[in-house]
Amino acid sequence: SRATWVWSCLKMLVPVLAVLRQPRSQDARLSWLASLQHRVAWGALGWAAAWQQQRLEQRTRHVGQSQQQALRWCLQGAQRPHCPLSGSTDTNTFRNHLPLTKISQAQEEGSQEQLLPPTSNQYHGDAFLQATLLGLAALKKAHPEVVAPGSTACVTPTSPWPRPLPWLGHALGQASSPGARDPGALLLEALRCPGLRALEAGTATELLDVFLGLEADGEELAEAVATGNPGPPLPRRAAELREALEQGPRGLALRLWPKLQVVVTLDSGGQTEAVAALGALWCQGLAFFSPAYTASGGVVGLNLWPEQPRGLYLLPGAPFIELLPVKKGAQEETTSTVLLAEAQKGMEYELVLTDHTSLTRCRLGDVVQVVGAYNQCPIVRFVCRLGQALSVRGEDIGEDVFSEALGQAVRQWPGAKLLDHVCVESSILDSSEGSAPHYEVFVELRGLRNLSEENRDKLDHCLQEASPRYKSLRFWGSVGPARVYLVGQGAFRSLRAALAASPSSPFPPEMPRVLRHRHLAQLLQRRVVS
Incomplete structure (x- = not known):
């Protein structure tokens, strides 16, 4: 097929680019050979993206x-075996x-x-490749400077691009590229490069964990940069890292990388809260872009509009x-x-x-x-x-309704910023204790170390305002008040690690907002601090 032919042509560039690639320092001036390598790589991608755009136009018309x-x-x-369609x-x-x-x-x-x-397999690979090529072209059009050599780094082993092109990573001048490597090493590579303009991560929740880990291990990472472990020692850069970390999480990304313009992550279920938390704190002032929307591991929607603040996706028909x-x-x-x-x-x-x-x-x-x-x-x-709706008495509170009510409640908690949350129906934890069934809500916050009873009650009030059915059940006592627990830092990182360890975990991983398994709920229950 033409798709296979195009992909074969792209792969033919690998030996050419391998010959052209030369090791070089990030701070050294690009040689003409490296510049040629970069132009050849982007020329090939541009040609392939234009062909995919032509195919998309034909499909959508x-x-x-x-x-x-x-x-x-x-x-x-x-x-x-017995298909009734008969061809x-x-x-x-x-x-x-x-x-x-x-x-x-x-x-x-x-x-x-x-x-x-x-x-x-053909549609799977074709959709992934199309999303990657068109996403790269859209990103280049919206943020032309991110295509400069050394301007992009991926800080997670997984990539936000549905069909990663690792053989083009060096040719495109990426400061780091995704692969089966230690996340700490990837972050360290990115920290050594102050001129980054685009930061990549598999998903927003993974990037949230990266920034939380950066705060926890900041001194150790700064020391590694200063002593050159690995790479040459960069004491001045290490001092910049320490100074940036001392000023707290708000705007940290732009203090670490002053030229940063955009954050690229792959959108899937349960990423909204992480994007909001990143945008309010560490990545404040930066644009977010997801090249595709995935459901159950497959590409469903293409994003051709990086300038849109909320993800818009095209359903192309295949x-x-x-x-x-x-x-x-x-x-x-x-x-x-x-x-x-x-x-x-x-x-x-x-x-x-x-x-x-x-x-x-x-x-x-x-x-x-x-x-x-x-x-x-x-x-x-x-x-x-x-599948993320709550219902202990048939009230059926959807994921969007609950998230909006929780967000409204958190805005009434002085100084608090919501990082993550999950809900558990009380029957999962056997926590009703003879009382009416209710919701158990676990939250991770910034700016608030303790939850007062007044603050906890605000969530239940917001839920009643958002759902008339829930309000009626609360009035008659059929449903008890929602119980809110504050968990310590790193609790949700542990939860995501447990989810990723499951053999049935999809990729990219979807973040659940309602836990149905007791052992996962108990994992958070053990990390409650207030």
Whole structure:
């Protein structure tokens, strides 16, 4: 295919760039050979991105044909023994014969095989490559200076780019590149480079952990820079690091890297709180950009608009995507989906992707709102995840509703900044003790070391204002007041490490806001300080 041919052409540049690459100091003037290497690399990427843009234009102008082709690939790769479709690729026939299935149900029916990401290998690789190339082109257009040699560093072993191009990392002049390396070593490389203009991390929660670790181990890192472990000693740079850290977290990134312009992370479920915390404290004054939105490990949306403060994503029609209307307050769930060209602006939909191996129409639980259109394709904004709703008496408080209520409560806590939170229904921890069921809420804060009872009560009041159903249950005593606990620094880092250690953990990792497993809730319970 043309996609394979393009990828082969890009890989042919590897030996050329390897010959051109020469070791050099970050502070040394670029030789003409290094400058040529950089121009060749960006020229190749620019050509490939232009070709991908042309393909995107064709797909979005004829989204019906694009979805038909995506469905055809799904049907060709299906391994379902008694498929009732008999070779038909009509979308209406397909939707009428195959029922919708939630991910949890699909995984149970499919034994222990991971059903997602629901794309063929070709679509999987093609979507990842397209998101990376178009994301790089959009970032270069919005922030031209970040493409200068030595201007970008990745501080986590994972990359924000869906299809990382490590063989181009040195050619593009990255101060550090992602890989299977120690996160501390990556951060140390970045700290040695004061001229960075772009900071990369796998996800916002991972970057939050990096800055928390930087504060905890700042003196040790500064000493390593001063003594040259590794690399040449940089005592002056070490002094700058110590001075920047002494002034606290607010604006730390710009004090460490005065030329920094943008933070690049990959968007997935549960990242909103981390982005808000980073923007309010360590990365204050910086732009944030996510090249793609991923659900259950697969690329779903492309971001072509780095200048937008909140992520906007284009649903390009491949893999085969359906939209299930979300009807709030409805007694019965609708099972009738719409195709991309039928999406209506302002409506909220749950994403439905088709698994090509078992031919399963999976409801991902990710809810998006349509905010516009690009040709015939909808532009969406992520809203919430249905699987992260709270319900101890059928009140069904969604992830977005709870987060908004918690944010409103925290703004009433003097000096407090919310870093992270999760909720647990009291039955998980057996904490009702004969009282009404309730929510257990664990928060990590900055600027507040102790929670008064008055502060704790404010969350329950905000929840009642946000949810009439919850207010009614509280009035009749069917639901008890939410209990709020402050955990110590590093508690959520430990939680994320435990989540990442799970064999079923998706990539990129999604941050849960409702814990369903007792051992994870107990991990936070042991770290409560107030």
